[in-house]
Amino acid sequence: MSTDTEGVALVADEAVANVVRAALFAALTGVLSYVSFQLPVSPVPYTLQVLGVFLAGVFLGPTWGFASLALYVVAGAVGAPVYAYGASGVGQLFSPWGGYLWSYPFAAGLLGYVAHGRDGLTPTGEIPLWRLAAGLGGATVVIYAFGTVGYAVFAGVGLGAAVLAAAVPFVPGEILKGVVAALAARSDRLRAA
Amino acid sequence: MLSHEPGDTLGHRLDPRTKLAVQAVVAAVALAHATPRWLLALTVVCLLALRGCGLSVPAALAEYRGVLPFLLVAPLLGALRLGPPWVDPAAAIDPLLSVYRTLLLLALAAAYVHTTPPRDSRAAVAWLLPGTVGRYCALGVSLVFRFLPLLQSDLRRLRAASWVRLGDERRVDRRVAHLAIGALARAFRRADALALALRARCLSWNPTPPALAFEWRDYAVLCVAAGIVAAAALSLTTR
Numbered sequence: 503m504s505t506d507t508e509g510v511a512l513v514a515d516e517a518v519a520n521v522v523r524a525a526l527f528a529a530l531t532g533v534l535s536y537v538s539f540q541l542p543v544s545p546v547p548y549t550l551q552v553l554g555v556f557l558a559g560v561f562l563g564p565t566w567g568f569a570s571l572a573l574y575v576v577a578g579a580v581g582a583p584v585y586a587y588g589a590s591g592v593g594q595l596f597s598p599w600g601g602y603l604w605s606y607p608f609a610a611g612l613l614g615y616v617a618h619g620r621d622g623l624t625p626t627g628e629i630p631l632w633r634l635a636a637g638l639g640g641a642t643v644v645i646y647a648f649g650t651v652g653y654a655v656f657a658g659v660g661l662g663a664a665v666l667a668a669a670v671p672f673v674p675g676e677i678l679k680g681v682v683a684a685l686a687a688r689s690d691r692l693r694a695a
Numbered sequence: 696m697l698s699h700e701p702g703d704t705l706g707h708r709l710d711p712r713t714k715l716a717v718q719a720v721v722a723a724v725a726l727a728h729a730t731p732r733w734l735l736a737l738t739v740v741c742l743l744a745l746r747g748c749g750l751s752v753p754a755a756l757a758e759y760r761g762v763l764p765f766l767l768v769a770p771l772l773g774a775l776r777l778g779p780p781w782v783d784p785a786a787a788i789d790p791l792l793s794v795y796r797t798l799l800l801l802a803l804a805a806a807y808v809h810t811t812p813p814r815d816s817r818a819a820v821a822w823l824l825p826g827t828v829g830r831y832c833a834l835g836v837s838l839v840f841r842f843l844p845l846l847q848s849d850l851r852r853l854r855a856a857s858w859v860r861l862g863d864e865r866r867v868d869r870r871v872a873h874l875a876i877g878a879l880a881r882a883f884r885r886a887d888a889l890a891l892a893l894r895a896r897c898l899s900w901n902p903t904p905p906a907l908a909f910e911w912r913d914y915a916v917l918c919v920a921a922g923i924v925a926a927a928a929l930s931l932t933t934r
Contacts, residue, residue: 511900518898519890521831525838526846526886530878532839533846537854537874553875561879573835580715580816581808582839583698587761591804592718596726597797598769599762657769658729658793667768678868685872691880 520562524570527558531574531606532584548675549586552645555606556683559613559641560634561692563623568611575603599668601652602645609641616640626687634687638680646672699812705912706748706810711819713913714807717744720920721803724927725796733927734795740923741799748806755805756798766794813840818905830900842885849881850874 513521531554538549554574559567578584579592585603595603616637617629646669654664686692701707706714725737745755756763774787813836821833853874857863862870909917 510897513893513898513900515894518893519886521834522838522890522893523883523886525835526842526882526889528835529839529842529846530882532843533850533878534875536847537850550871550875553871557875557879569831569835573832573839576820576832577836577839580711580820580836581699581811581813582836582843583808584839584843587759589759589762589801590808591801592715592722592807593797593800593802593804596722596800597762598766598793653769656793656797657773658789659769659773663769663772663775667772678871681868682872682875686876686879689876691876692883 520566520569523562524558524566524573527554527562527567527570528574528577528584530554531558531571532578532582535584535586536588548672548678550679551586552642552676553679553682555610555645556613556638556641556679557686559610559637560617560626560629560683560687562610562614563618564611564614564620567614568607571607571610574606578603596656598653598657599649600656601668602649604652605645605648608648609644612644613637613641626692627690629687631684634684635680638683642676642680645676698808700809701812702749702810704747704749704810706744706750706806708910708912709810709916710907710909710913711807711811711815712822712907713909713916714811715819715823716917717920718800718803718807720924722800724923725799727927727931729789729792729796731792733930734792734799736923737796737799741802744803744806748810750806750809752802755802755809758805759801762801766797769794813837814905815907818907822907827900834898834900838889842889845885846878846882849885850878853877853881 531551534554535549535551555571558570561567562570574584575595578590579595581590583590585594586599594600614637617633618624650661650664650669653659653668654661657664657667659667721737721740724733728734742752745752769790770787773790774782774784776783776786817833817837817840820836821829823829824832857870857873862873865873
């Protein structure tokens with residue numbers, strides 16, 4: 503980037519708020535990836551990383567949801583410890599779980615689009631439940647489609663084995679995260695924020 | 696946790712763009728040629744890079760101990776068969792090479808993070824990505840670096856407060872919802888306060904970045920990287 507000494511291009515007030523929210527949701531997704539929990543139906547420890555993707559889509563909408571998760575991917579690639587278990591670096595994007603990382607911006611964008619439509623943001627408490635459910639379902643499909651194909655390509659296994667390793671064990675956790683995202687969208691505490 | 700450590704090694708003195716370019720080159724070549732011969736050659740490159748950054752192999756891999764067990768799943772699954780003979784060791788070779796390739800890329804990424812301050816990464820991002828996209832990413836990356844520890848401490852406090860009130864005895868969905876809503880409320884509060892402060896300080900798209908300049912050592916490293924790309928491309932065409 504060249505140093506511009508001719509003038510100052512101020513960031514517009516609305517853009518400041520959006521950029522800051524996008525960055526904080528990217529950081530929040532990183533923080534949630536450190537939190538793991540156990541479900542009685544599965545031996546897999548689930549992290550809450552994908553919950554960050556869902557929340558960004560629901561609360562920021564299609565454009566800034568996409569932008570926020572794109573920021574998450576770039577920040578992790580250049581060294582911010584935001585990927586699962588505090589990892590970071592360009593190498594992660596080409597690792598067996600790299601497909602998931604590539605999918606996050608698209609999943610958040612799709613969820614935002616389905617939940618809010620094209621014309622501005624709907625207050626989260628007023629998003630119809632069917633739109634939320636369809637958006638969350640669509641985002642989950644995008645994440646696992648990218649994730650499974652990424653696993654097959656970067657881990658060098660067949661697509662069937664990739665589905666077994668990278669998708670099937672995680673489905674119960676995604677259902678729970680979807681429910682939590684819907685609860686957060688309906689939360690009175692957040693409606694005031 | 697993987698983070699920048701100040702130092703005076705060759706890795707610390709290289710331009711961040713050179714280090715990103717080397718990572719991209721090694722990733723591209725390792726993806727194009729996942730053969731033992733090429734991976735051996737790239738291993739030498741990675742060992743030299745780690746040495747140049749003052750990082751040992753165990754120290755670099757220890758940074759990824761959380762994710763390493765997941766890497767072992769691929770060769771195991773690759774070798775399993777649904778009928779007799781049930782286990783086919785030859786089928787595990789490709790996944791093993793892929794896992795090894797991933798280890799090389801992770802080691803290089805650790806070397807980058809270890810030697811590059813966030814401020815330099817921000818400048819490199821702004822240089823690599825054109826126009827407003829680059830400026831948005833650069834600004835956002837610096838905010839992510841700055842707010843990650845704050846949001847972490849918010850979440851830690853939320854979990855501690857929940858535990859002392861026997862929150863860990865609640866149902867898992869209520870526990871996760873409580874955590875997510877609390878974390879979101881705090882993130883929104885922080886975002887609003889920060890946005891107000893940035894507006895008051897006239898946030899601009901074109902701040903003065905740290906000076907990035909290629910030196911002779913960058914050109915030398917880039918020449919080696921170009922050599923690797925040329926050899927890989929030649930090998931592809933004569934295959």
